[in-house]
Amino acid sequence: MKIKVKVSRFDPDKSPERYFSEYELEVSEGMTVLDGLIWLKENADPTISFRYSCRMGVCGSCAMMINSYPHLACHTQILEITKSVLVLEPLCNHANVRDLICDFSAFFEKHRTIKPHLLREDAEKLDLTGEISQTPQELESYLQFSYCIKCGICVAACPTCATDKEYLGPQALAQAYRYTQDSRDAGGDKRIEAAAEGHGIHHCHYAGACSEACPKGVDPAFAIQLFRKQMVLRSLGLKETRPPAGEMPPMTLNPKPNIPKPPEPTIK
Amino acid sequence: MNSVRCWFLFLLAGLILFFIMAAHMATFHLSHFFGIHEPLSYDSVMARSQQALFLIFYLIGLSAAVYHGLYGFRRILMELSLGRSLEKLVTAGLCVAGSVMVLVGMAATVMAFLQ
């Protein structure tokens, strides 16, 4: 089946205006938008610019507006979207730098402000090759939110991000909850401060568009609600702050004879 | 944590308003069921204002309405990305405006109660 593909083009060195280039594409069952774009780049127009890497919904590079809705190009089959016209545009709410490519520096800057890593006082003293214990229930309480691949789709779908450029956005806020909820972390108060001040969590309008669009089922809107609840309980002193989970004691099992010794740790 | 408490207060004020507005609507629109036919007449308003229950009701309602309204208005203004210094100015301005509104409203309510 032949369809028409309209690709948004933008080259700030040549013109400040965006325009569309149109191509014809032979589509077969199971062909993804990314497959189509790669075919067009190889056979019709080598100047089309777009990002991709893993081609299997893992790296988050290929997010774009596909017929006006944000999707991963490698995760979207053309025939599920259209049988006539496919319109490809750069993600909304991100700065477009070339054709279908957006600049993610502001997105990652916001991600950085919520301190997306384990914070604990004893970090210096921890054995880097050791393990910190965590029960399956503790893991379950944040696991869903740790599937984020930082594709920026939730930000493109969010109506608050569209009107408020300083808003932290669903991705950063969901990750703030993910790390605060982690039993190995002790930086909840610092993260709450970062997420609650200025254009933070209270600017969310409960639209839920982020959760609907997220290709990994992260459900950032749910994380935001859970984080709000935790913030209120902590600020009213109704939730005890727990100490972070401790290190596992070193293994004391006597190994069976003839089992080779493990290699030396590479990190000292 | 301060901003979390302010936001929680905003929710609480909304919840209080829900009940207060229900009672307010009932007073004005369903009052004929209780045998009051002109709830907005001077005599009815004064009779209500001189009851301790209504005094408490109006004072809580007034504070909740002003806080909830101005907090929401501030949030709308903040979305215009005004810049840090202008945002501080807006917050301070709204705090002053809110305090004046509450004080004037409280003075009127208490004066009516004491008449």
Ligand code: SF4
């Ligand atoms: S929350 Fe979902 S949509 Fe948002 S960046 Fe992460 S994976 Fe992408």
Ligand code: FES
């Ligand atoms: S190419 Fe990696 S997610 Fe699409």
